[in-house]
Ligand SMILES: NC(=O)c1ccc[n+]([C@@H]2O[C@H](COP(=O)([O-])OP(=O)(O)OC[C@H]3O[C@@H](n4cnc5c(N)ncnc54)[C@H](O)[C@@H]3O)[C@@H](O)[C@H]2O)c1
């Protein structure tokens with residue numbers, strides 16, 4: 001089992017499970033039989049078990065893990081059967097990729113694969129009734145794939161509906177459908193649906209189980225992971241919210257062919273952002289093809305699946321280390337101080353992903369201007385974004401002074417100063433509120449498209 005070649009051979013035409021237990025429990029189970037376990041014939045056998053497990057962690061990690069601590073043999077058998085059933089139903093012809101995310105109250109799994117919605121209940125381990133919250137674009141296309149639901153709530157598509165008024169209508173529909181705390185809210189849609197449904201799941205009857213089924217690339221790699229939910233107020237975006245961790249994130253790639261090209265590109269901007277924050281390798285992958293064309297092409301879909309997993313992993317590692325955004329998690333705002341100003345001043349004529357693309361280059365430009373990184377970095381980043389069809393110049397119609405004023409009123413300013421995430425290099429970012437406004441202005445001027 002420790003030899004990777006054996007592990008691969010065993011996995012080829014059978015299922016292999018690794019039954020795990022806490023070191024103390026392993027010891028208790030083996031105590032009667034210690035003489036026949038020479039490896040444990042030491043003064044501190046529990047320590048020894050811990051050490052052996054650690055040494056074998058990588059080898060054992062190749063197999064699907066089933067925890068047996070505190071479980072009866074029947075429960076363990078059921079868990080194995082359940083896993084086999086899930087996989088058979090969900091993966092016919094395709095492989096599943098999974099990534100687990102831990103948070104202060106537990107853990108959940110992000111599953112990325114093809115045609116997963118029909119196996120939603122099994123994949124997310126759901127039992128009671130479910131209420132699907134979706135929007136007017138996604139619902140008609142994909143709600144039926146999720147199987148029967150006690151209640152299907154459809155909100156109008158668009159950021160302008162991410163409000164308390166919409167949430168209030170949703171609460172009403174859940175009540176009429178008799179949803180109680182035993183049920184589960186399923187968010188089927190992009191980040192708008194995920195944020196709103198997550199807020200509803202956090203607050204309806206003081207909270208019930210919540211599953212994310214992200215249908216945009218942006219929601220798959222960013223919004224659905226990390227437990228932040230939010231609603232907008234007339235005064236600004238995401239001013240209301242709650243932390244609500246999902247019980248599972250099920251990302252079904254089969255919904256991507258209908259995603260408009262601009263939305264796909266917007267997701268790629270955030271994938272690139274994740275690469276810039278923590279994974280130079282991811283940027284190489286991004287540059288290796290035009291990903292929009294991968295959608296629907298069988299072999300390329302497997303590559304897209306792995307690209308998504310890599311991008312989720314960057315977010316996972318950051319949110320795990322700072323679940324309530326008390327510090328480091330703010331690096332996920334790379335490019336966003338610029339982007340929010342561009343979105344606001346253009347009156348949302350520039351979409352979020354497009355604004356992020358402009359913002360990422362601006363952040364690199366500012367970093368280079370202040371001497372933190374090479375002067376070649378902005379151009380390199382610009383090339384990566386442009387290759388995915390993203391705009392990188394700030395529209396000429398958006399005056400630098402107006403953008404700067406918008407930044408000043410952004411909620412992310414700290415103690416009256418503008419806050420930026422800057423780059424020392426790809427994979428090396430830091431947060432600062434020590435940037436002079438003159439440097440910001442000069443970046444905005446330099447990044448402005450010519451002709452206005
Ligand atoms: N909670 C977080 O951590 C977090 C992180 C990033 C962004 N967000 C939020 O996410 C939102 C943006 O999310 P988004 O970009 O997914 O936008 P979105 O939810 O508005 O979706 C974009 C558009 O695509 C449509 N759509 C979605 N999936 C589709 C599909 N498969 N086929 C056809 N059409 C489809 C939607 O109906 C919508 O019109 C913002 O409100 C933002 O604040 C939250």
Ligand SMILES: [Zn+2]
Pocket residue numbers: 270336352356
């Ligand atoms: Zn963003």
